Amino acid sequence: MADQDLPVVRWQEPPAGPAVVLLDQTRLPFEEVELACTEVPALVGAIRRLSVRGAPLLGIVGAYGVALAAARGADVPAAAELLAEARPTAVNLAYGVRRAERAHRAAADGGAGPEGAAAAALAEARELHEEDARASASMAEHGRSLLAGLFPGGGLRILTHCNTGRLVSGGEGTALAVVLAVHRAGALRRLWVDETRPLLQGARLTAYEAAGHGMPYSVLTDNAAGSLFAAGEVDAVLIGADRIAADGSVANKVGSYPLAVLARYHRVPFLVVAPATTVDPEAADGSAIVVEQRPAREVTESAAGVRAAPAGAEAYNPAFDVTPPELVTALVTEHGAVSPAERDSMAQLCSMSRSGELRSGNGMMDS
């Protein structure tokens, strides 16, 4: 296995750059290989094929993408549009893009010139990168302390879905950062890792991160989760989120909703860990969240391109599903934990998130 020491994203200055350099997640867990994107279309392609993925990281990368366009003298609004639309569900992507675009425009309007405006976009991307690292550390501590209160004896068996660790973040991640804090506190008995069909973010990426941290973990097929609950082997479910609506509905990797149903039936806490930038106050409820549909071949073929279904088979392949707020025990953000059932807490969380305002606009938000 690789060493896990390359950054998940970094900015490359000239002469090798300007470039946004990504740790190519399609090559993990077998190879740690960097992918240098020197132009925005290459970066958009990398986002679409999931060389880089996970909501908070998409936001950071989107912001660096705007900085890249500016540094290359490209059409920044056009590049921002391309980047923001590369994937539709994770609200953080458009949020990061619009933030950097706004910084670029403000500098240009202030007479900074092309180089100064490009520097302003890059500074904004770096700021978002650092903010996300700080948010990650706060979420980890809030989540750990919530679980310590619920399970004072430790010995936790946590089930997680998809990948939510350092590979999705400026820091140690969202849900997996909480698991890591529990592990460091000596309170993790086992991490159950859903393989996460069809692209195996759990089996490939979460298992890779769990192994790197020396966690006790087991990979299971998504379908095996029910029997694990039935056997009383799951104490808590922790997942991340790609977008959280104003009513507390949570869009996350497809397969999250069935876990929430299982957790409710078996009276197991279902915790969603995400930075406030994942809250979209403009999405009133789950029906307002666009769910990305992925190509059929991801389901009808194996990862190696070997056909699993008859030629011409059609497929249903949504990348995400939406869990209604009544199934979510708590949302853990950098500001603390809230129950989505508490309307006042949700309203407060919405007011702390600027993702909705920045997501859809042209970066002209007043502030």
Ligand SMILES: CSC[C@@H](O)[C@@H](O)C(=O)COP(=O)(O)O
């Ligand atoms: C903090 S990570 C939360 C989500 O982004 C994660 O669980 C997820 O669903 C990622 O999906 P992906 O399609 O791999 O980008």
